[in-house]
Amino acid sequence: MEKKNIDWGNLGFGYVHTDYRFVSNYKEGSWDEGELTTDPNIVLNECACVFQYAQTIFEGLKAYTTKDGKIVTFRPDLNGERMETSASRLKMPVYPAKKFVEAVKKTVKANEAYVPPYGSGATLYIRPYMFGSDPIIGVKPANEYQFRIFTTPVGPYFKGGAKPITVRISDFDRAAPHGTGHIKAGLNYAMSLYAIVDAHEKGFDENMYLDPGTRTKLEETGGANIIFITKDGKLVTPKSDSILPSITRRSLVQVAKDYLNIEVEEREVYLSELSDFAECGLCGTAAVVSPVGKIVDHGKEICLPAGMEEMGPVTKKLYDTLTGIQMGTIEAPEGWIVEI
Numbered sequence: 001m002e003k004k005n006i007d008w009g010n011l012g013f014g015y016v017h018t019d020y021r022f023v024s025n026y027k028e029g030s031w032d033e034g035e036l037t038t039d040p041n042i043v044l045n046e047c048a049c050v051f052q053y054a055q056t057i058f059e060g061l062k063a064y065t066t067k068d069g070k071i072v073t074f075r076p077d078l079n080g081e082r083m084e085t086s087a088s089r090l091k092m093p094v095y096p097a098k099k100f101v102e103a104v105k106k107t108v109k110a111n112e113a114y115v116p117p118y119g120s121g122a123t124l125y126i127r128p129y130m131f132g133s134d135p136i137i138g139v140k141p142a143n144e145y146q147f148r149i150f151t152t153p154v155g156p157y158f159k160g161g162a163k164p165i166t167v168r169i170s171d172f173d174r175a176a177p178h179g180t181g182h183i184k185a186g187l188n189y190a191m192s193l194y195a196i197v198d199a200h201e202k203g204f205d206e207n208m209y210l211d212p213g214t215r216t217k218l219e220e221t222g223g224a225n226i227i228f229i230t231k232d233g234k235l236v237t238p239k240s241d242s243i244l245p246s247i248t249r250r251s252l253v254q255v256a257k258d259y260l261n262i263e264v265e266e267r268e269v270y271l272s273e274l275s276d277f278a279e280c281g282l283c284g285t286a287a288v289v290s291p292v293g294k295i296v297d298h299g300k301e302i303c304l305p306a307g308m309e310e311m312g313p314v315t316k317k318l319y320d321t322l323t324g325i326q327m328g329t330i331e332a333p334e335g336w337i338v339e340i
């Protein structure tokens with residue numbers, strides 16, 4: 001199979017049209033078989049629930065070319081399970097995780113020519129999503145739904161790749177206590193748009209959100225969970241019911257313990273502790289592990305000792321081990337790698 005003529009090394013995190021996408025419809029209480037289509041457009045009624053009441057959820061995972069030329073995905077079962085949780089919370093029908101994984105495989109296989117080669121620095125981002133599609137005007141869930149998956153080859157989420165970024169402590173809140181912060185709903189991202197544009201205008205790369213209840217604890221950023229490394233080499237990561245249970249973060253915790261012999265603390269992390277840390281990173285499918293060099297809290301600059309030039313040494317070990325597992329150069333724990 002011949003790869004597309006794409007300048008893989010210069011891809012940013014953007015949408016590139018690929019050949020096939022998967023579509024399945026839910027009507028009268030059940031999902032149809034689903035199929036691949038070449039049509040990237042969706043025609044919906046003006047009153048579709050997704051337009052009026054934002055009834056939409058999504059997932060994000062990647063396909064990689066391994067060193068020996070296989071195409072693989074990383075823990076897609078966990079994305080399928082998280083999408084089940086997201087669907088239940090927004091009163092949408094569950095698209096079963098098993099069928100989810102099959103549909104991911106089918107979509108990636110059909111777009112094999114767009115999976116970036118090993119060593120190119122790019123990957124194929126996979127975006128499964130679901131929305132309420134029939135006309136709804138009183139506030140209630142839709143009766144009909146569409147589940148779709150498209151793919152797009154991507155480069156680094158933050159310009160500059162592994163170069164440390166600057167984040168600010170946000171005055172805006174991301175997720176209310178007992179709200180929807182723990183699911184991957186479009187609405188969580190809609191409310192972050194004002195904050196991210198404002199952050200960029202003021203020269204910051206991302207927003208670090210606090211817990212809205214007390215505004216004393218760190219939660220996560222707009223598109224990633226957070227990890228810290230203490231001065232004595234421990235990994236600390238915020239625990240909260242209102243952050244997205246990142247598959248990357250859960251994997252890094254296991255990598256730290258089982259591969260690198262790093263002690264891990266999953267606990268509440270206070271804003272007041274920031275100056276105690278040696279390294280900080282943002283972790284997620286898109287972000288992978290992106291180092292943070294500086295955190296700005298209302299004019300007060302907290303400069304991580306790891307600096308603004310390169311990833312801190314412990315973050316780098318975590319990054320290398322995780323990406324080594326994903327790209328097939330380090331043996332993966334059982335079940336983590338699913339070959340297409």
Ligand code: PLP
Nearest residue numbers: 223224225244246247248284285
């Ligand atoms: N937090 C938010 C708000 C996200 O959008 C993402 C991206 O999916 C993550 C965390 C990281 O999750 P994962 O590692 O499963 O991609």
Ligand code: COI
Nearest residue numbers: 060061223284285286287
């Ligand atoms: C992902 O990492 O898959 C996400 O959904 C984050 C988004 C900011 C691109």
